[in-house]
Amino acid sequence: MAVKLAVDGGTPVRTKPWPAWPIWGAEEEEAVLDVLRSGQWWGIGGRYVPKFEEAFAASQDAKHAVCVTNGTAALEVALRGLGIGCGDEVIVPPYTFIATASSVLAVSATPVFVDIEPHSFNIDPAAIEAAITPRTRAIIPVHIGGRPADMDGVLDIARRHGLIVIEDAAQAHAAEWRGRKVGALGDCGTFSFQASKNVNAGEGGAIVCDDETVYDKVWSVHNVGRTRSGKWYEHHVLGGNFRMTEWQAAIAMAQLGRLPQQTEVRTRNAERLTGLLSGITGIMAPPPDPRITRHAYHLYTLRYDADAFGGHSRDEFLAAMGAEGIPVSSGYVPLYKEVVFARRSAGEGAWCRSGAKMDYTKVQCPVCEQLCADGVWIFQTQLLGDGADMDDIAEAVGRIQSAWTQ
Numbered sequence: 001m002a003v004k005l006a007v008d009g010g011t012p013v014r015t016k017p018w019p020a021w022p023i024w025g026a027e028e029e030e031a032v033l034d035v036l037r038s039g040q041w042w043g044i045g046g047r048y049v050p051k052f053e054e055a056f057a058a059s060q061d062a063k064h065a066v067c068v069t070n071g072t073a074a075l076e077v078a079l080r081g082l083g084i085g086c087g088d089e090v091i092v093p094p095y096t097f098i099a100t101a102s103s104v105l106a107v108s109a110t111p112v113f114v115d116i117e118p119h120s121f122n123i124d125p126a127a128i129e130a131a132i133t134p135r136t137r138a139i140i141p142v143h144i145g146g147r148p149a150d151m152d153g154v155l156d157i158a159r160r161h162g163l164i165v166i167e168d169a170a171q172a173h174a175a176e177w178r179g180r181k182v183g184a185l186g187d188c189g190t191f192s193f194q195a196s197k198n199v200n201a202g203e204g205g206a207i208v209c210d211d212e213t214v215y216d217k218v219w220s221v222h223n224v225g226r227t228r229s230g231k232w233y234e235h236h237v238l239g240g241n242f243r244m245t246e247w248q249a250a251i252a253m254a255q256l257g258r259l260p261q262q263t264e265v266r267t268r269n270a271e272r273l274t275g276l277l278s279g280i281t282g283i284m285a286p287p288p289d290p291r292i293t294r295h296a297y298h299l300y301t302l303r304y305d306a307d308a309f310g311g312h313s314r315d316e317f318l319a320a321m322g323a324e325g326i327p328v329s330s331g332y333v334p335l336y337k338e339v340v341f342a343r344r345s346a347g348e349g350a351w352c353r354s355g356a357k358m359d360y361t362k363v364q365c366p367v368c369e370q371l372c373a374d375g376v377w378i379f380q381t382q383l384l385g386d387g388a389d390m391d392d393i394a395e396a397v398g399r400i401q402s403a404w405t406q
């Protein structure tokens, strides 16, 4: 019998809701009330910000953490703290959230986009090497969807060329590369605690590092240029007020407590889903990499081959999945295509005008463009369900394929 898809008026695979997000309980409630009643709402002199900094650093195998307002600020503070500025080039992938590259512009440096790998959605070390110039100062690998980038490749290039490495780990809480958590594998790493992230404080961010000097520098920038040992009205460098509040830290602390168990559930479900999807031609699930000892699964990223689905486009597939009760997303567009990069000021090499001429309208990263055209995202919250939820996802994919190829 012909399969009638929900998009054509058939019965959807599921109508059951997906797990609600955020997940919270007595811990979050008590922590917020504790902050409220204490009257100490400010991070300076507070209890939760230092406690969370210590706990978060430890949870990412780092010596230090500095909490800030959000993940965008974390990148800017890290770049400024490490002395990146006017005339410097910073290598970034184009398959990421705007902040990875806009933070580079915000410190008057020039983002240089290099292509990604087709299997991992992450920066391609071979492309980094080819983009290095005498102005290159840093690389920002992004652990997209919580899948660690090839840090062997990135760190090897950085060492050989004397470059700074700032990991954008906004999506990669608890992710591990060769048994070590991401974040402080390079010079420092940045995280986000924005509402959709695997650790959610509404908004929030952190910079983690091992090196005491990097810690001091980043700390200064986040606290209006003060030094950790200096006086209150003593400002040594140009900083800003990027400080986190006690409210954010209290919620983040409680959420961090939930992370190990939630990461287990996401991993278990992602592995089940990969098994189920491996039998479906035209769907490429994330391939394993033995060097990735923990994927954070902020996103489950697929690639879709229209040829195996009767020539139906990726966007038709997204609509059909949505109708079956499985919300999925097309994900990013190549970042260099955003209008901000085509503007004259950016075209002339960052706002400071002393960088390399960079015409972003001429940038081409073919792998990224392909993945933006055929990529599909499943969200971390969907991975917090049970095995039957994963079965629904696979069933919807299979049903759509049957309908379109029969």
Ligand SMILES: Cc1ncc(COP(=O)(O)O)c(C=O)c1O
Pocket: 070, 071, 072, 073, 096, 097, 099, 100, 142, 168, 170, 171, 191, 192, 193, 194, 203, 204, 205
């Ligand atoms: C890869 C990446 N970098 C940076 C950020 C910025 O974090 P925030 O939203 O907390 O400013 C995000 C958040 O979406 C992100 O996904």
